[in-house]
Amino acid sequence: MSSLCKNVTILGATGSIGVNTLDVIARHPDAYAVFALTANRNVELLRQQVLEHQPVYAVLQDEAAARTLREQLAAEPVTTEVLCGIEALQDVARATEVDYVMAAIVGAAGLLPTLAAVNAGKRVLLANKEALVMTGKLFMQAVADAGAELLPIDSEHNAIYQCLPAANTAQKTRAGVNRIILTASGGPFRTVDMEQLAEVTPAQACAHPNWAMGAKISVDSATMMNKGLELIEACWLFDTTQDNVDILIHPQSIVHSLVEYSDGSMLAQMGNPDMRTPIAYGLGWPERIASGVASLDLASIGRLEFEPLDPARFPCVRLAEEAMAAGGTATATLNAANEIAVAAFLAGRISYLAIAEVVDRVMQSCTVRPADSVAIVLEEDQQARQLAEQAISASAEPRAILS
Numbered sequence: 001m002s003s004l005c006k007n008v009t010i011l012g013a014t015g016s017i018g019v020n021t022l023d024v025i026a027r028h029p030d031a032y033a034v035f036a037l038t039a040n041r042n043v044e045l046l047r048q049q050v051l052e053h054q055p056v057y058a059v060l061q062d063e064a065a066a067r068t069l070r071e072q073l074a075a076e077p078v079t080t081e082v083l084c085g086i087e088a089l090q091d092v093a094r095a096t097e098v099d100y101v102m103a104a105i106v107g108a109a110g111l112l113p114t115l116a117a118v119n120a121g122k123r124v125l126l127a128n129k130e131a132l133v134m135t136g137k138l139f140m141q142a143v144a145d146a147g148a149e150l151l152p153i154d155s156e157h158n159a160i161y162q163c164l165p166a167a168n169t170a171q172k173t174r175a176g177v178n179r180i181i182l183t184a185s186g187g188p189f190r191t192v193d194m195e196q197l198a199e200v201t202p203a204q205a206c207a208h209p210n211w212a213m214g215a216k217i218s219v220d221s222a223t224m225m226n227k228g229l230e231l232i233e234a235c236w237l238f239d240t241t242q243d244n245v246d247i248l249i250h251p252q253s254i255v256h257s258l259v260e261y262s263d264g265s266m267l268a269q270m271g272n273p274d275m276r277t278p279i280a281y282g283l284g285w286p287e288r289i290a291s292g293v294a295s296l297d298l299a300s301i302g303r304l305e306f307e308p309l310d311p312a313r314f315p316c317v318r319l320a321e322e323a324m325a326a327g328g329t330a331t332a333t334l335n336a337a338n339e340i341a342v343a344a345f346l347a348g349r350i351s352y353l354a355i356a357e358v359v360d361r362v363m364q365s366c367t368v369r370p371a372d373s374v375a376i377v378l379e380e381d382q383q384a385r386q387l388a389e390q391a392i393s394a395s396a397e398p399r400a401i402l403s
């Protein structure tokens with residue numbers, strides 16, 4: 001292994017982002033070596049990934065799953081050590097040997113391992129937006145204190161990063177940047193009759209028109225809570241406020257976002273909707289490396305469309321704006337309530353429209369505290385989860401369970 005070869009830990013290797021990351025890495029065997037792969041409990045896929053990429057460690061959150069994987073690997077010609085639990089997830093993120101960490105666990109579960117990588121001063125490829133939404137200022141302070149290199153993987157934020165001058169986010173104001181424009185596909189329900197929204201199913205919500213993603217972010221895209229989380233993410237990443245960030249509906253997902261400058265120039269980053277582009281950007285930065293993504297054929301796409309956001313159809317965007325304006329622990333509360341509500345929707349316990357209602361109710365019943373430590377944020381996260389569960393149980397109707 002040459003000294004130029006970078007050791008990579010992938011948190012959430014078995015998910016949509018994890019699989020795409022391994023796809024890019026496999027195209028550059030001399031440049032990247034896999035140090036650790038982690039998953040929640042998907043033993044079968046993690047086993048295949050271990051056999052192909054031969055990491056030093058494989059970590060499962062679930063203990064029984066770790067035992068199964070250990071037994072299965074005993075018969076294979078690999079030396080990978082299998083670990084389990086949240087401590088092990090943090091250990092493989094901060095290990096001295098590690099250069100880059102792909103943070104691609106979904107939800108609050110990714111917070112501590114992602115922060116472990118940040119605090120160890122790694123290059124952190126951030127897909128796990130929920131970690132940043134929860135801890136905003138604390139997260140960015142930790143990046144600065146540890147000298148970590150934070151590269152946004154969320155396609156919009158990666159696009160903005162590419163369109164900002166010299167990829168130097170801190171120089172934004174000096175460089176004449178007017179505003180950031182976050183594009184949004186509008187998801188599967190952009191044009192569905194409002195009356196029908198009460199009846200839409202998890203399968204319909206997960207059928208995103210342009211992107212193949214995990215279930216949670218697919219539902220977030222349908223409610224557009226995803227764009228709300230991304231608005232918060234953009235404020236922290238690019239050290240700006242929400243009045244400098246606009247949301248623009250762009251159903252084709254070709255323009256991944258834009259930056260407007262004071263001279264009237266608007267820079268956009270375009271490409272096929274394929275997460276391997278931002279992933280390759282994060283791995284290769286400041287160089288460009290091959291990603292396997294097909295060349296964008298604008299002539300065959302023909303036209304790109306843009307339209308304003310309809311706030312009545314997507315109340316979750318307003319909830320996120322209010323949380324960001326409230327500051328402190330409010331964004332962690334928003335995120336936790338949303339995670340519980342989305343899980344309940346996916347389990348058939350509540351309707352699609354109840355997701356925003358549950359989040360709204362939890363936001364109204366929580367007092368916002370200053371987010372002075374990760375411990376405080378995690379307390380509020382737990383409290384919001386309990387309140388969301390209560391709201392769901394109280395509102396559970398037989399109709400919702402049957403649908």
Ligand code: NAD
Nearest residue numbers: 012013014015016017039040061105106109127128213214
């Ligand atoms: P996914 O559901 O496909 O995968 C999630 C991964 O996290 C899996 O490997 C799973 O095993 C692991 N995981 C889940 N719960 C865990 C737990 N409690 N402890 C440890 N590991 C756990 O999700 P995804 O679509 O790959 O998204 C991952 C993250 O990237 C999310 O934060 C999402 O918002 C963000 N993101 C995804 C996309 C995309 O195109 N998929 C785009 C932008 C941002």
Ligand code: MG
Nearest residue numbers: 154155156230
């Ligand atoms: Mg995105």
